[in-house]
Amino acid sequence: MKFDIKKIVRPNIEILKAYSSAKDEYTGEANVLLDANENSLGSPLTKWYNRYPDPYQKKVKERLAFIKQIKSEQIFLGNGSDECIDNLFRTFCEPGKDNVIICPPTYPMYEVGANINNIEIKNAPLLPNFQLNVAHIEQLVNEQTKIIWICSPNNPTGNSLDRIDIETILNHFNGLVVVDEAYINFSKQKSFAQSLIDYPNLVVLQTLSKAWGLAGLRLGMAFASEEIIGYMNKVKAPYNISMVTQELALTALEEVGQVNDMIAHLVDMRIALAAVIEGMPFVEKVYPSDTNFLLVKIPKVPELYRYLLTQGIVVRDRSSLENCSDSVRITIGTEQENTLLIDAMAKWIEFTFTND
Ligand SMILES: Cc1ncc(COP(=O)(O)O)c(C=O)c1O
Structure with a gap:
C-alpha cells in the first residue's frame, strides 16, 4: 500500500476552510494599513510592534530553506517544537479513534500531546541498549495508527537511534514517522531533513532551543512534504510566531x-x-x-x-x-x-x- 496523506489527515481538517488573516488577503506593498484593527498610532515600546507579524514567516523560512537545502514550503514554524508536536496531533489524529506509537523512555511531550488530544498511546519501549524495537513497533501498528514518534538523538538516553531501523519504519509504515532531531547538531549523525525527498511520510523536527542557544525565543521547526506542511498551516493560529521572534531568529541564523x-x-x-x-x-x-x-x-x-x-x-x-x-x-x-x-x-x- 502506498502512503496517501489524504488517508492520514483528519477528515475535518481536509475540508477545513482555514482562517484567512488580513495579511493573507492582499499582495504587494501598501502604506496605509487599515485592514487588521491594529493601533495605527504605534505602541509604548517602538513604532512598529503595533503591526501583526508575517503569518507565514517568509523571511525566516527563506533563510532556513537555504541552510537546510529544502524548499520554504516544506517548513512549518512553531512556538517551540512543542507547538509542532501539538499541531501534528491536532492535524492528523482523530480524538477517541486514532492511536500513535511512542518509544519510551523518550521526550514526554509526545505522551502529553496524545493525552491532551485524547489519542490512544501504544508503547514500544526501547530495547535495553536504548535502540528501537522495530519488530514490536510493527506488531503494534494497525489501521488507526497515524504517527510513530521517534526521537534521535533521544532524550533522556542521549544516544542516536540506528538509522537503518528508522529507514525500515519509514519504508514499512503508511502513517507519519516523526523524527525529532532537537539534539542533532551535537551528533555526528546525518539529519533526516535531507531525506524528505525519499520519504513522503517523514516529518523532521528541529529547534533553535538547543544548539542555537535560543530556548527563550521559542522557535521550533517541522520539515516535511509541502502537502503535510500545508495541512499544518491550516490548523495553526494565524500569527503563531511573534515579530520579535522572527526578527531575532533571522539575525541568529546569520551566525552559523x-x-x-x-x-x-x-x-x-x-x-x-x-x-x-x-x-x-x-x-x-x-x-x-x-x-x-x-x-x-x-x-x-x-x-x-x-x-x-x-x-x-x-x-x-x-x-x-x-x-x-x-x-x-x-x-x-x-x-x-x-x-x-x-x-x-x-x-x-x-x-x-x-x-x-
Ligand atoms: C527531544 C525534544 N524535542 C523537543 C523539545 C522541545 O523543544 P522546544 O524548546 O523547541 O519546544 C525538547 C526539549 O527539551 C526535547 O528534548
Missing part, C-alpha cells in the same frame, strides 16, 4: 559559524565531564551521548538530587522512566558550572558512601 564553535565547545565539555564522572567511585555508568547532556547511572539519585539542590545546582531525576532506574540527567553547563557540579558530586559521593 559562531553556533558551530559553540557546538564544538559544548561537545568538548561533554566529553571531559563524562570522563570525570565515569571515574568517580560508585558511578555505575555514564551513557554515551550525542547531545548536550549526560545520563548517569548512580545509586541514591533522589538523595543526590536533593544535595545538589542545597548547593544551588539543579539536575533532572529520570529514575522513574522505563529502563532508567537510578539515572540522573545532567545538562552540560559552562566550564565553571561543570566544575561546581563535579566538586559537589565528589563531596556527596564521599560523604554518602563512606558513611553508609
Whole structure:
C-alpha cells in the first residue's frame, strides 16, 4: 500500500476552510494599513510592534530553506517544537479513534500531546541498549495508527537511534514517522531533513532551543512534504510566531559559524565531564551521548538530587522512566558550572558512601 496523506489527515481538517488573516488577503506593498484593527498610532515600546507579524514567516523560512537545502514550503514554524508536536496531533489524529506509537523512555511531550488530544498511546519501549524495537513497533501498528514518534538523538538516553531501523519504519509504515532531531547538531549523525525527498511520510523536527542557544525565543521547526506542511498551516493560529521572534531568529541564523564553535565547545565539555564522572567511585555508568547532556547511572539519585539542590545546582531525576532506574540527567553547563557540579558530586559521593 502506498502512503496517501489524504488517508492520514483528519477528515475535518481536509475540508477545513482555514482562517484567512488580513495579511493573507492582499499582495504587494501598501502604506496605509487599515485592514487588521491594529493601533495605527504605534505602541509604548517602538513604532512598529503595533503591526501583526508575517503569518507565514517568509523571511525566516527563506533563510532556513537555504541552510537546510529544502524548499520554504516544506517548513512549518512553531512556538517551540512543542507547538509542532501539538499541531501534528491536532492535524492528523482523530480524538477517541486514532492511536500513535511512542518509544519510551523518550521526550514526554509526545505522551502529553496524545493525552491532551485524547489519542490512544501504544508503547514500544526501547530495547535495553536504548535502540528501537522495530519488530514490536510493527506488531503494534494497525489501521488507526497515524504517527510513530521517534526521537534521535533521544532524550533522556542521549544516544542516536540506528538509522537503518528508522529507514525500515519509514519504508514499512503508511502513517507519519516523526523524527525529532532537537539534539542533532551535537551528533555526528546525518539529519533526516535531507531525506524528505525519499520519504513522503517523514516529518523532521528541529529547534533553535538547543544548539542555537535560543530556548527563550521559542522557535521550533517541522520539515516535511509541502502537502503535510500545508495541512499544518491550516490548523495553526494565524500569527503563531511573534515579530520579535522572527526578527531575532533571522539575525541568529546569520551566525552559523559562531553556533558551530559553540557546538564544538559544548561537545568538548561533554566529553571531559563524562570522563570525570565515569571515574568517580560508585558511578555505575555514564551513557554515551550525542547531545548536550549526560545520563548517569548512580545509586541514591533522589538523595543526590536533593544535595545538589542545597548547593544551588539543579539536575533532572529520570529514575522513574522505563529502563532508567537510578539515572540522573545532567545538562552540560559552562566550564565553571561543570566544575561546581563535579566538586559537589565528589563531596556527596564521599560523604554518602563512606558513611553508609
Ligand atoms: C527531544 C525534544 N524535542 C523537543 C523539545 C522541545 O523543544 P522546544 O524548546 O523547541 O519546544 C525538547 C526539549 O527539551 C526535547 O528534548
